[in-house]
Amino acid sequence: MRLSTKAFIGAFSLALFAAPAAATEVIQFGVGLYQPDKDKNDATYTPLAQYLEKKLGKPVKLRTVSSWEGLAKSLANGETDVALMGPWGYVLANNEAKAQAVATIEYEGKPEYYGIMVTNPKSGIKSMADLKGKTFAFGDKGSTSGYLIPFHYFQKQGINPDTYFSKVINTSHQAIQTQVTQGAIDAGADYNRNRDAMIADGLIKAEDSKIIWTSDPLPNDAFAVSAKLFEDKVFVAKLQEALLGIGAELKNQPNLLPPRYTGFAKKDNSYYKPIRDAGLATGRLQPK
Structure with a gap:
């Protein structure tokens, strides 16, 4: 079932009051449903989760979320710590739950x-x-x-x-x-x-x-971190270093990303301003 944007933002607000502390011992890694089904999606992004687990020195649990709205909401309610998500979903998560972009995925060398x-x-x-x-x-x-x-x-x-x-x-x-x-x-x-x-x-x-x-x-899909985890600057720096290293690592492990994706570029929340502007102009996004 797809939520209307108004219902989705309402659910966000409820999630914020009930949000548990971010799970930092086991990193919950949310990924949108990029592939035709969940099993294929999990198989596609498991190598990336394993790579991050090795680089971060903490267990990383991959979870596919079937809609962009659901993935954005999960960053608000504590179900997800880090996420690879579409630009609009990220802007919603940032607006409602202060999630923060730390990198943008590159497709054939371009972040757009x-x-x-x-x-x-x-x-x-x-x-x-x-x-x-x-x-x-x-x-x-x-x-x-x-x-x-x-x-x-x-x-x-x-x-x-x-x-x-x-x-x-x-x-x-x-x-x-x-x-x-x-x-x-x-x-x-x-x-x-x-x-x-x-x-x-x-x-x-x-x-x-x-x-x-x-x-x-x-702007391409964002790699975002929950507001709670973003406070840990040491973790964020380590995560960014791991993401920026994927481009070179693809030569040895080409299945780290789906075909034609070539790595990550360091970007922050400001990179997603065009999406935020469109959301505000359409009334789909309410300023906080």
Whole structure:
């Protein structure tokens, strides 16, 4: 079940009052559901958890959280100590629970990516005007490129998705690409890395997916630390050192990160200002 942003923030507030102390003896490492299912996701990120355990000198327990909203909330209620999470989920966690970014993941050497909107070339859709009355898919409401950024774009264009489209759904990024290429939905919001990876992996055909809109550059996923654990500056420095060392370590252990991810760059909360600004502009984020 997906929470509305208002319900999600309300749950956050309750979590803050009931939040137990962060577990620093065993580091709870939360990861979003980047892969099609939990088992594959766990298998993909277990090497990273094991690497961090070795570098930090403490047990690191990996836990996949099925939604960005859920992962952000878990940083507030103490279930998660550190997390690899989408930009919008991170901004929510920072705003509501003071979680702090300590690094940004790099994809093919870059700490940024792009939101996109896609359609099937056979749909005849070439512009926003052509989308009126069509079916449209957003991603999870905790997603940056799948929800926040395209919603912000529509807002600036004076478009209310609920009335502009004949039907609006929320689903996963992979499902959006698959359904668009199959013609099951007319268009949807995604991000360039997902589309490129699905084409490279043979999950969709490039000729069946057409980009009709591209966002400004967006900061990649954040590696965040709970507010409680962020107070331990020695730990934070050690964590950052471990993350920044992954790029060189990939030569010896290529499965530390999924394909095409090349390491981490040292970034802080200020790097996510464009996402925060979009959240404030849309009313999805309430200033504290």
